[in-house]
Every structure is written in C-alpha cells, then in structure tokens.
Amino acid sequence: CSDAKPVTVPEIRAAKGERKLCMVTAYDYPSARIADQAGVDMILVGDSLAMVVLGQQDTLGVTMEDMLHHTLAASRGRSRALLVGDMPFLSYQADVAEAVRNAGRFLAQGRANAVKLEGGKAYAPHVAAMVGAGIPVVGHVGLTPQYFNTLGGFKTQGRSAASARAMLEDAKALEEAGAFAMVLEAVPEETAALITRELTIPTIGIGAGNVTDGQVLVLHDLLGLFDRFVPKFVKQYAQIGPAMVDALQSYCDEVRSGAFPAPEHTFRLPPEERDKLA
Template identity: 60%
Template structure:
C-alpha cells in the first residue's frame, strides 16, 4: 500500500543509517507511476532507459530533454508519495556547468521531479556541485553508465580489475563530497558494491550490484516481464505480464473474428 506522506531525503538517509532497505522502481508514465506508488516503493526513477524500453531506440543516447520532461510530467501526475528522480539525458550536462544547472532546473520546474540523476565520476563533480548549490538534489550513477557504454566496451560488468575498482571507489567518494545525496551502482561486483556502500555515508542503490547495497532499483517493464528485447542477468521477473497480455489480445482477436464480442452485456439498448 502506498505511503500517504511524501518520502523525503532525510527519511532515505535515516533508512540508510538504521539499515532498512530502500526500494526504487523506474516508471515512465502515469499508470506505471500510480501502480508503483500503490506498491509502496520509496523512490521512482524516470530513467533515460525509456529510450530503449518505451521509445524503441537501441540505446539511451538519443533521448532528449523534451523526452525526459514529457515523461517526468506524466509520472508526476500520479502525485506519487515516492521521491521522484529524473535522469539528465546524454549531453544535457556534459557540455558546460551552466547548461547542466539549467537542464537540471528544467526537470524540476517543467517536469516536476524531486531530484535529478546523472552519470559519471570526478569529471562531473563541477556540475554536481553547481546543481546542488542551485538547490537541486543530485543522485550519482557509477559502474556501467549506459550513456557511455560504447566507451566502456559495451554493456558489461565494471570494476572486476583493481584499477577500475579503485576508480569507481574514488569517483563515489568524490560525488558524495560534491553533495550527491545518493548513488546508483550498476553492474559492479557484489563485493565492491558492498565495500563502497559501507564506506559512504549516503544511500547506495544497486542494480546488478549484489545484495550489499542500501537498496535496489529495477526497470518496471523488466520486473513485470513486459520487455523482452533482452534480459540482463541481474533482472528477476516477478510476473510475466507480456505473455499474459499477448494471450489476452489473441483472445480478443478471436472473439471479434468469431462474432462473440461484443455480446449482449457490452451492447446498449
């Protein structure tokens, strides 16, 4: 059952401190946000993964600010109690610090988000500092960063060797020092994620990062079995709604063809 009061940053921090797990789910529209919030998750992410899951792109790179604002607005119309974080899309924060602040502000002012998320480590620290100084909460994202997946060698686990693991740890500390209220760790070895989570004072949310994080995030369509283009190892399907939906549509098709729908009860007199 959904929370009645809006989840706040201090509440999430308190959950970290007492060892309570945090749940985060992506949502890209009004109905998915409504259902996720009814389930009582603490955070909703309007991820730029919508480019692949909803818009049919091959990566997150083509997603625009207009896309993110449009989908964030739809999510916010559900009036979720969950804290809503919206992704800054590719090249909306890398070009310059002023542009990063302006685009983060758009997600808050025009989209209605509670916070923003961006990918990268020490290279984005100036942008994080400036966005936080403008009064906008920032969540970091390290490990597998989809916007730069080509540079990383594809969608693969990051941090298996010591040098990369050390860089991820250093980047995490730098982001927190810059003012990030939370971090996402994606596709990193479980032990590395556990160590970073223990070292950092802020909530660390994992996706493909093992059970040692402060919380977990999954894509709505992945966990419900609604997206089948690919299925990462870290995804657990809690339902197979895609299969059920196809079956329902096939039944509808058959009933129309056979003249069984609409029936008496669906007709007006």
C-alpha cells in the same frame, strides 16, 4: 496510498543502515501509479525510456523533451514515492551552467523531486552547482550506459582492486559534491560492498549484489514486458508481456467470432423509441 506522506530526500539519506530502499523505473501515469501503489520509495524516470518505451537501440538518442514529457506524466501518477528524473546524454556533459538549467527543468517542468546523472568525479562541479541551486542529485557509477562507446560495450565495471578503488573515489567525490544517493550498476559485490561501506549516503544497486543499501530495476525488465534481452541481474517477477498478448488474442478471437461485445456491453434505446424505429 494517497494519504501517505511523500518520501523526502532527508528520509532517503536517513534510511542508510536502517532499512533497504526500493526503487523502480516508471515512465508514464499508469506505471508510476502502479509503482506508487506497490509502495516503492523512489520512482526513476530512467533514460532506459529510450530502449524499453521508445524502442531505440541505446540510450544516446533520448532528448530533454522526451524525458520531460514522460517525467511530467509519471509525476501525475505518484503520490508518495520520490520522483527522480534521469538526465539524458548531452543534457549535462557540456558545461556546468547548462547542466543546472536542464536539471532545473526536471523539477520545474517535469515536477520531479531530484535528478540522476551518470559519471564520476569529473561531474562533481556539476553536482555541486545543482545542489547549490536546490536540485537534489543521485549519482550513478559503475556501468554507465551513456558511455558504452568509451567503455567498449555494456560490461561489468570495477573488476579489479584498482578499478574498485577508482570507482570509490568517483563515488566519494560525488557524495562530497552533495549527491544524496548513489546508483551502482553492474559491479561485483565486493566492489559494491566497499563503496557502500565507505559512503555515508545510500547506495542503490542494479547488478551490484545484495550488499547495497537499496535496489533499482527497470520496470519492464522485472514485469516481463521487455523481451529483447534479459540481463543476468534481472529477476522477472511476472510475465506481464505474454499475459497482455493472451488478453489481446482473446479480444481478437471474440471480435472475429462475434462473442464481443455482448448485451452487457451494449447501449439500448428505451422500448418506446425502439418501437418508433421498427
């Protein structure tokens, strides 16, 4: 993997209609390394960090400092995948200038290649300013978890023809502002199909059916490392959490029985030094 060419923003754009894009979250050096070795196209340091790594109840409390700390760690673990930093709550909403500065910090201090932000056409000016500053942007419409208080919970979005069309308008405004890809979260397949058909940039679905140009999942969900709840749209490809508990139980059992450490894990004095100690 280390000699593979890094994935670029133009390559992600050009993938539309050619090949499906594979994206996954990662939040630190080992997880980014694993994702990169698996050959994903894009790694997202998601603000889902708040929930799956920091144990918070929602994503609202995660800070720029938290995100930059983890983005920089993840950047050290990947060599090929495009690294996208997720703009946390209140890092971009207040005004365009602050949004550009914070987005820039993801590239300059987090060593990301791009940022992602939640929200519709109200953020087109923010996206345009970021792109103008040389910061590639991924949009995110549908269920936008930073807005759960406004949305009334974590609900599927775009469930009527009218709301599907409104979501399409949002997505188009972000595309026109210069976004190079669009996450669609928790929307009916028909809504995702409409947006995927109408946009010229790739759509990346999570809970958006099989019609999008790519997929994204939270690493801890797909590996079975997060057991608080499993959304309907998650497929668990492994049960790493229980496997880790098993391994640690074996370790504790062997410590308590004295089976670990064995001679092969143990340093010894040379015989002549051992004799002097006797």
